[in-house]
Amino acid sequence: AQTIHQWPVAEIKAVGSPLSLGCTIKGKSSPNLYWYWQATGGTLQQLFYSITVGQVESVVQLNLSASRPKDDQFILSTEKLLLSHSGFYLCAWMGGDAETLYFGSGTRLTVL
Amino acid sequence: GDQVEQSPSALSLHEGTGSALRCNFTTTMRAVQWFRKNSRGSLINLFYLASGTKENGRLKSAFDSKERYSTLHIRDAQLEDSGTYFCAANRGSALGRLHFGAGTQLIVIP
Numbered sequence: 611a612q613t614i615h616q617w618p619v620a621e622i623k624a625v626g627s628p629l630s631l632g633c634t635i636k637g638k639s640s641p642n643l644y645w646y647w648q649a650t651g652g653t654l655q656q657l658f659y660s661i662t663v664g665q666v667e668s669v670v671q672l673n674l675s676a677s678r679p680k681d682d683q684f685i686l687s688t689e690k691l692l693l694s695h696s697g698f699y700l701c702a703w704m705g706g707d708a709e710t711l712y713f714g715s716g717t718r719l720t721v722l
Numbered sequence: 723g724d725q726v727e728q729s730p731s732a733l734s735l736h737e738g739t740g741s742a743l744r745c746n747f748t749t750t751m752r753a754v755q756w757f758r759k760n761s762r763g764s765l766i767n768l769f770y771l772a773s774g775t776k777e778n779g780r781l782k783s784a785f786d787s788k789e790r791y792s793t794l795h796i797r798d799a800q801l802e803d804s805g806t807y808f809c810a811a812n813r814g815s816a817l818g819r820l821h822f823g824a825g826t827q828l829i830v831i832p
Binding site for chain 1: 810824
């Protein structure tokens with residue numbers, strides 16, 4: 611069975627500080643991977659997707675970047691956090707023939 | 723502009739009753755998914771539909787690409803059904819953007 615693990619569970623960071631969020635998928639080779647973000651009271655937005663190692667496509671510009679250093683790993687990062695980066699970040703993978711999305715448990719980020 | 727309009731934004735149901743959530747799309751969508759938010763805030767997949775209907779227990783979903791809508795029916799609502807439900811749809815390849823509705827907050831009343 612496939613499992614998806616996100617870390618950390620929550621972060622409180624200062625404006626201008628760096629950020630790195632991680633996501634690991636186990637039990638699925640060459641998964642399509644996604645980063646989503648939801649501001650408090652906002653709608654879930656897709657940020658990035660990746661279909662293979664080393665390839666990442668940006669969907670929404672939020673002064674964030676993503677990388678896929680390994681087949682089973684997807685990293686979301688920035689060198690300088692903004693207040694507007696606060697929210698809930700979800701990693702997801704797409705499974706099977708049905709293109710169903712499966713989400714990780716999420717990271718709640720608070721930027722002060 | 724917004725491509726997915728989800729309604730109602732909030733819904734109260736008495737235990738044992740049922741209702742439907744609806745998502746209207748401003749453009750033709752290829753497929754729709756329905757999710758429920760769990761206690762941590764993550765999303766649990768309920769249905770994926772490229773057409774037609776699917777049923778799972780007390781939940782049933784339908785998707786009509788031509789008429790640009792999808793529904794999620796809940797019957798015999800139970801207290802544990804309370805939560806926030808989302809629809810999401812994609813126009814082209816699912817590798818591209820998945821457009822989410824704003825969610826429906828369901829409260830089941832004893």
